[in-house]
Amino acid sequence: VRNRLEELRSQRGWTQQELAERVGVSRQTIISLERGRYNPSILLAFRLAHQFGIPIESLFLYTEEDRDE
Amino acid sequence: VALVLAGIGLDRLAAKLSFDPRIVAGLGILLLGLGLSFLLRAWVLRHEEQAARTLLAEERDERSRMLRERAGSRAYGVSALLSWGGLMWASFAHIGYLPALSDDAHWNLLAGLVIVPFLVYLVSFVADQQRY
Numbered sequence: 001v002r003n004r005l006e007e008l009r010s011q012r013g014w015t016q017q018e019l020a021e022r023v024g025v026s027r028q029t030i031i032s033l034e035r036g037r038y039n040p041s042i043l044l045a046f047r048l049a050h051q052f053g054i055p056i057e058s059l060f061l062y063t064e065e066d067r068d069e
Numbered sequence: 070v071a072l073v074l075a076g077i078g079l080d081r082l083a084a085k086l087s088f089d090p091r092i093v094a095g096l097g098i099l100l101l102g103l104g105l106s107f108l109l110r111a112w113v114l115r116h117e118e119q120a121a122r123t124l125l126a127e128e129r130d131e132r133s134r135m136l137r138e139r140a141g142s143r144a145y146g147v148s149a150l151l152s153w154g155g156l157m158w159a160s161f162a163h164i165g166y167l168p169a170l171s172d173d174a175h176w177n178l179l180a181g182l183v184i185v186p187f188l189v190y191l192v193s194f195v196a197d198q199q200r201y
Contacts, residue, residue, distance in 0.1 A: 020126065028198075029132040038201045041131050 002061045006034040008052045023047045072097025136197045144190035151182050 009019050009030075016030040023044065032038035033048075040048065049056040076094025079086065114121045127133055155178045161167040170178065 021122070024126060024129060026123075026126050026130040026133060029130055032132060032201055038132055044131055 001039050001066050002036060002063070003033065004059055004061070005030070005048065008054075008059070009034075012052075019048075019051070022051050070097065070101060072100060132201060136194055136201065139197055140190045140193040143193045144186040147189045148182060148186040151178075151185060155182070 005019075009016070014022075016034075017027045020027045020030045024047070025044065029038065029040075033040060045056050045060055049059045052059060073094050074097075076090050076092070076097055079090035079093060083090065110124070113124060158167055158170065162169045
């Protein structure tokens with residue numbers, strides 16, 4: 001699932017480590033999420049969306065290509 | 070520490086035991102190592118704030134948990150397969166369909182049951198870290 005994590009994080013001037021600490025994961029998880037290699041659990045997705053103050057579907061972009069993953 | 074001392078004491082004092090007292094000392098060393106690792110972790114959590122945050126984040130991190138679970142699952146599968154193979158061999162050897170395992174072969178099988186799943190765990194963990 002594609003996401004706007006890097007874009008929104010950069011807009012707010014947060015480092016990967018800062019964002020990781022805000023949502024309680026490791027920096028490596030943020031890196032994997034930004035590279036689109038890892039799909040988060042629904043709880044982490046909600047925590048991330050909450051941090052950015054946007055709905056979850058504005059942060060994670062589901063396409064038909066993701067259906068087979 | 071008590072087990073290590075008991076093992077050493079038994080080794081020196083009791084000459085004719087039905088088991089090797091070094092097993093007791095070995096178990097003591099294992100528990101001592103585990104205890105020291107727990108103490109070290111507790112010390113880090115109490116005194117090193119940044120390291121403690123990193124440690125807790127790593128332990129609770131859902132991606133790390135997923136990697137550990139995947140690696141553990143593969144290691145368990147390999148462990149079960151090896152155990153089943155060993156059990157089958159021992160069973161067929163008992164009724165004469167396969168050659169009996171020597172003491173060395175038994176030892177190698179048991180060592181393999183410990184080492185191979187551990188290696189599978191490590192390789193799987195590292196490979197999945199690159200992937201996810």
